[in-house]
Amino acid sequence: MSKKILLGMSGGVDSSVAALLLQKQGYEVTGMTMRLRPDEYMCSSQNGGCCSLDDIDDARRVCYRLGIEHLVMNFTQEFERDVIDPFAKEYQAGRTPNPCINCNRYLKFEEMLRRAKQLGFDAVATGHYAIVRQNEAGRWLLYRSPAGKDQSYALYSLTQEQLAHTLFPIGELEKPEVRRLAQEAELPVAKKPDSQEICFVEDKDYAGFIRRYTGKELPEGDFVDAQGNVLGRHKGITHYTVGQRKGLGISFPQPMYVTAIDAEYNRIILGPEGSQYAKELVAGDLNWIAFDEPPTELLVQAKVRYQAMPAQARVVPDAEGQVRVIFDEPQRAVTPGQAVVFYQENLVVGGGTILK
Structure with missing residues (x-):
């Protein structure tokens, strides 16, 4: 009996080709698209990001083309709890989170695997560029993909239980080969561009999103140097990240970089070239x-x-x-x-x- 695989499908070419390859390898594949964004953040894929209404439709069309079942599961509460809310809180605390890592950690490999087991699937799969292998001692290991689009950095939090029940079918392929396979199979997403942005933040306006999400306008504060000397005024700490040079809203005779964010005292610490290291x-x-x-x-x-x-x-x-x-x-x-x-x-x- 072939193994039953629940494949997370984003509506992009990578997870679509993962479905194609799993099917060719004899697995019984069901495509599953996570509905992650609450209604107020749902939009068409033209607005950037992934997991939009258009993406759900694209995943459905790919599954129809391959003749496999497609499910849509609602993870909006989990997504808000484990991804959006921590994202806003971290920025307000002067840190710069990576929400994609939290999404992988809590949604794609924890909640999805939990539901897969409840439904009788043997494993989950995604279109990530990474490799899972088991060593002679029985330990499951994660390796970077030889492809230029290696995504192992965003998967470091996977546990032994998750790795043991996870497949990455395109892990050793280069992106052009993935697109070639999609075109040969006449998948409707073969030429679809990759999503680049955080899926719930449009136009990279993180500060605007946090203001709308929390209902709070963070106050202006001081730019200071390493000795605490005031250099000017900033427009709120959520507008800045460590290493930033452009968009400070103030000019200096030499390039200045954000070297630290002091949320307790509402200060942005700036330094000259070299201090960003x-x-x-x-x-x-x-x-x-x-x-x-x-x-x-x-x-x-x-x-x-x-x-x-x-x-x-x-x-x-x-x-x-x-x-x-x-x-x-x-x-x-x-x-x-x-x-x-x-x-x-x-x-x-x-x-x-x-x-x-």
């Missing part, structure tokens, strides 16, 4: 994919942003369950709230949230 960081809320127990000191290549290049670093655990990450070379825009993910070659060792 940090030699080390502290991270918490750790997940170690490659180890049963938190490791002792180890050498890794660490990524501090999705688009960042992995950098040589030393990870030193402390008594509080956190780690210091000390880089061989200073890293640009190390941002509290973002993830730091640890690699050893192609293996995802683990990762956590940057605290400071």
Whole structure:
């Protein structure tokens, strides 16, 4: 009897080709699109992001083309609780969260897997570019994809239980090959562009979204230098992120960068060229994919942003369950709230949230 797979389908080409490949491999595939956005955030896909009404329709059309069942499941309450609300709270606290990581962690691989088991499916699958393998000792491991669109950074929080029941059918393919397969199969999304934005925030207006969501207008405050000298006025801390240079709304004789956000005193700390780099960081809320127990000191290549290049670093655990990450070379825009993910070659060792 073939295994039953519940495939998360976003309406894009990646998850559509994942459905095609699973079907060719003999799995019994059911496509499932998560309805994530509450009604007030639903819109057409022309407005950017993913998980829109148009995307649900695209996923349905792909499933019809492949002759497989398509389900739409309502996860709007979970999405607001686990993604939107923490996003707003983190920004208000002066941190810059990555909502896509929370969506993967709590929705796509926790809630989706839970519902899949309830419905009698053997595993879940998605169109992520990453690789899951089991080693000789029986431990499930996550590897970066050889493709240019590797997405393992956003998957570092997966548990052993989740990895054991997850398939990434396109994990070893390059994007042009995925599109070629979609065109050959005459899938209606073969030429659909990739979504680029946070799905519930239009036009990258994070501050505007947080103002509308919370009903609060965060007050203006001071720009200060590292010594606390006032340099000017900022328009509210949700408008800024560490490493930012453009859009400060104030001019200086030299380039100035956001080096820290002090939410307690409503201050944005600015510094000159060079101050946007940090030699080390502290991270918490750790997940170690490659180890049963938190490791002792180890050498890794660490990524501090999705688009960042992995950098040589030393990870030193402390008594509080956190780690210091000390880089061989200073890293640009190390941002509290973002993830730091640890690699050893192609293996995802683990990762956590940057605290400071």
